[in-house]
Amino acid sequence: MNIRDLEYIKSVSKHLHFGEAALACNVSQPALSSQIKKLETELGVTLFERDNRSVRVTDAGRDIIALADDALSVIGNIYSAAETARDPLSGEFRLGTIPTIAPYLFPNFVTQSRAALPSLKLQFREDITDRLNDSLLSGDLDAAILATPPESSKLDVIELYDEPFWVIFPEHHDLQSFKRVRTKDLPTDELLLLAEGHCFRDQAMDVCRLDSSNETYTVRATSLETLINMVAARQGVTLVPAMALNPRRISGSGVDTQKLNDKSAYRRIYLTYRKSFPRQALLQKMADVFCEGLPETVKRIRG
Amino acid sequence: MNIRDLEYIKSVSKHLHFGEAALACNVSQPALSSQIKKLETELGVTLFERDNRSVRVTDAGRDIIALADDALSVIGNIYSAAETARDPLSGEFRLGTIPTIAPYLFPNFVTQSRAALPSLKLQFREDITDRLNDSLLSGDLDAAILATPPESSKLDVIELYDEPFWVIFPEHHDLQSFKRVRTKDLPTDELLLLAEGHCFRDQAMDVCRLDSSNETYTVRATSLETLINMVAARQGVTLVPAMALNPRRISGSGVDTQKLNDKSAYRRIYLTYRKSFPRQALLQKMADVFCEGLPETVKRIRG
DNA sequence: AATAATGATAAGCATTACTTATGAATATAA
DNA sequence: TTATATTCATAAGTAATGCTTATCATTATT
Structure with a gap:
């Protein structure tokens, strides 16, 4: 028949x-x-x-x-x-993001995507890079915003922006006297870091030329907010990526900030997805929407 | 697709x-x-x-x-x-019959077809030959039991049986003295006939060598029962096909009967259908069922 | 008797779908 | 690392299916 x-x-x-x-x-x-x-x-x-x-x-x-x-x-x-x-711009879309990006990127993104992608049903998930990559490969996620390029050849990326690192230190700390802080000026023994598994922990250690044997502190924060609060409590100094700097939260909270003055003191943010994902046009559009709302503190790669 | x-x-x-x-x-x-x-x-x-x-x-x-x-x-x-x-023996089937057959053939047929064709849904219609033929041609009927072969080349028949004609006359009528009645013995001026359009009217006139100009009576009965009752009331004599003779109704009703003793005094009964009707097997089966229940007074052609 | 209408049939062509063989990419095992 | 196995894609050729035009057979209609 x-x-x-x-x-x-x-x-x-x-x-x-x-x-x-x-x-x-x-x-x-x-x-x-x-x-x-x-x-x-x-x-x-x-x-x-x-x-x-x-x-x-x-x-x-x-x-x-x-x-x-x-x-x-x-x-x-x-x-x-x-x-x-x-219409690749419609339907469900499951997006993952790491904890050092999600709180700073999503609020804006949700607002803007509602306007730019009105028929898209977004689902968010926050997790560490490894698990997000696994989810991408298994098809549990459609894309993720990550600060590391993928290892699997099945994944591909759209480069979004470069995000400089900033030092956060207590008011009246020695660093306040520097006009330009460079990584070599950082008191590594005071450095507060995120827990293992967080890519920004590795990135911070990397930029400071530390390895796990250098660890002095046993703090295992799981959010940048925790780190900043610890700095405010004069527990040490820390690094954060630029987007984590909310001027209103910083001012009057007992901490001071400076942009790290090294060329390599930044990380690149990627929109990662399976090469086989069928709605590639949506990924491009989504990358555009991400970059639209970026603050001046980061250097966008697209548009 | x-x-x-x-x-x-x-x-x-x-x-x-x-x-x-x-x-x-x-x-x-x-x-x-x-x-x-x-x-x-x-x-x-x-x-x-x-x-x-x-x-x-x-x-x-x-x-x-x-x-x-x-x-x-x-x-x-x-x-x-x-x-x-x-299964050609299932589904709907619309059967038409002429008034001089229906009352005598159907009661038996309904009983027997329930056993032989249990999944057949029979619908009956009684009408005169011309209208039944029209309905056959238009597809409003699937088959009809008729006493005349079809004129249209689109129709075909299964021959069922030959039905002799009988004379019905009042008790003590002159005909009672005949051992064998032949058509030439019939008092044609006393002959009671069905209304025009009924094929048995034509068949009766035919067998008596009458034509419409010979008509003396203006009776226009539409059923054989009416004719028989009129004979009982001594209004004349009539012919009926063999199946119309119900011994129980005749006896004691004031009429007498004799089979017409002419070779040509019979009519042939056909199951008529469109050549294009798809369930031909059903027609054969149905013809078998018809012939099963026939009385001894008719001469079946099949089986 | 000629013409028109209508579905069936025939022959040949175009398209479609299938098969087997092979390729490319990537896991898994040695 | 290298070899092997797995898996979907691609290629080439073939079988099948479906389509077109031309024609037939039958039956109405003129």
Whole structure:
């Protein structure tokens, strides 16, 4: 059986005339006749009683044509569903982000994506890089915003922006006297770091040329907010990525900030996704929306 | 799009593996792959996100495969309906009969057809030959039991039985003295006839070598019962076909009967149908059932 | 008797779908 | 690291299916 056959019998039952039915189906009358005959043979049922002058629908034909109508209607729904789904900017989208980005990027992004991607249903998840990468590979996430390029060759990225690192230190700390702070000026023994697994921990250690053997502090914060609060409590100094600097929160909280003055003291932020992800256009659009709302403190790569 | 394509995507969504899905569909993996790719192109939607190691159903794919399941289910119903309809002995059947047969043939026939054709839904209609023939040609009837062969070349017949004519006359009528009554013995001026349009009127006149100019009586009965009752009331004599003789009704009703002793004094009864009627096997079976219950007074042609 | 209408049939061509063989990419095992 | 296996995609050739035009057979209509 064939979907076109169903259209043929529907057309014949409507016109009760093979020639006109064929015309309506944009085929020749012999084509339609032979297809119907073949279908009747396949079903073992005569659908139309016909002689050289008239066409009648048989009892069995009536039942079967009613079902054919149903089937064609469902098949029409398939095309409709496809048409709806064809817009890559619509549907569900599961986005993951690391904890050192999510709180600073998402508030703006949610607002802007509502305007730019109104028919997109966004779901967010916050987790560390490794688990986000696993989820990407398994298909549990569609994309993630990460600060490290992917290791798997199945993943690809859109580069979003470079985010400088800033020092946060208590008011009246020695660092306050520096006009320009560089990593070599940092008191590494006072450095407060995130817990293991957080990529920014590695990035901070990296920029300060520390390795795990150098660790002096046993603080294992899981958020930059915690680190900043600890600095305010004069527990040490820390680094944060630029986006974590909220001027209103910093001012009057007992901490001071300076941008790290090294060329390499930044991290690159990527939108990571499976190469096989079908809605690539959405990824591009989404990257645009991300970059739209970026503050002056970061250096956008796109647009 | 193609029904087989729907089966392919259903299979892939079940196995999440093109090779196994192809195996389940009894096609080679490249065949299945290329058909799915073509369908995706036609719909403009990626149904499966796949790389060299894994297959995932996309959001749009999920919706569309659900609809494909629906469509396949309806199409399954088409095959089921065909299987049910394939039995030519089932379904509706519209049978027409003339008034000089219906009352005598149907009671038995209904009983016997219930046993022999249990899944047949019979609808009866009683009318005169011309209108039954029209209904046959227009498809309003599937068959008719008639006493005249059809004129249209679109109709065909199964011969059922030959039905002799009998004379009915009042007790103590002159005819009572005949051992064997022949048509030439009939008092044609006393002959009571059915209304015009009834074929038995013509047959009776024919056998008596009368034509419309010979009419003396203006009686226009529409049933044989009326004629018999008129004979009982000594209004004249009449002819009836053999099946109209119900011994229990005749005895003691003031009439007497004799079989007409002419070779040509009978009529042949046909099951008439369109040549194009698809359930020919049903017609044969039905003819058998008719002949089963015939009384000894008629001469069956079949079986 | 001639003409028109209508579905069936025939022959040949175009399209479609399938098969087998092979490729490319990537896991897994040695 | 290198070899092997897995898996989907691609290629080339073939089989099948469906279509077109031309024609036939039958039956109304003029």
